[in-house]
Amino acid sequence: MKIGIIIHSRTGHTYSVAQKLKEKLSADGHTVDIQQLRLAGGQDVPGKDSKIENPPDLSGYDRVIFGAPVHAFSLSKVMETYLTQVSSLSGKAVICFVTKGLPFGWTGGNRAIGQMKEIxxxxxxIVSGTGTVVWNKNHEKQIDDVVKKFRGLLDLKNE
Incomplete structure (x- = not known):
């Protein structure tokens, strides 16, 4: 199976989760690519007419995992911009995750996941699952839990 992990990561936390997913899914015998989203022109924050510099082509993937940080209690604007600009995900099996710094429910994790899922x-x-990793002293266990959950959702080997 070919799996695409499409992420936006500013601090490296979301990338760390993607790397762990790639490691485990590759060990299961699947081809896994990580593609990081960047804004064209070196912008850091998207504006109304912003474009993604390197928009991944999702057509070659059997499954897609989207990952992004929570910014200002919402989905990262870079990920939101990318997903809004994707023409169609018709029939594509998708899983979404976010990373965030604060552990409280009201700090945007649920909202960001909801925004990603809605788009x-x-x-x-077909969104088959979601996950959240709070970047605190327990983040390694949370990453392991999300990886295990996602492997199960993808009907892959689950160790």
């Missing part, structure tokens, strides 16, 4: 479903994706 994907509006483009006809």
């Amino acid at each position: 994907c479903e509006s483009k006809w994706a």
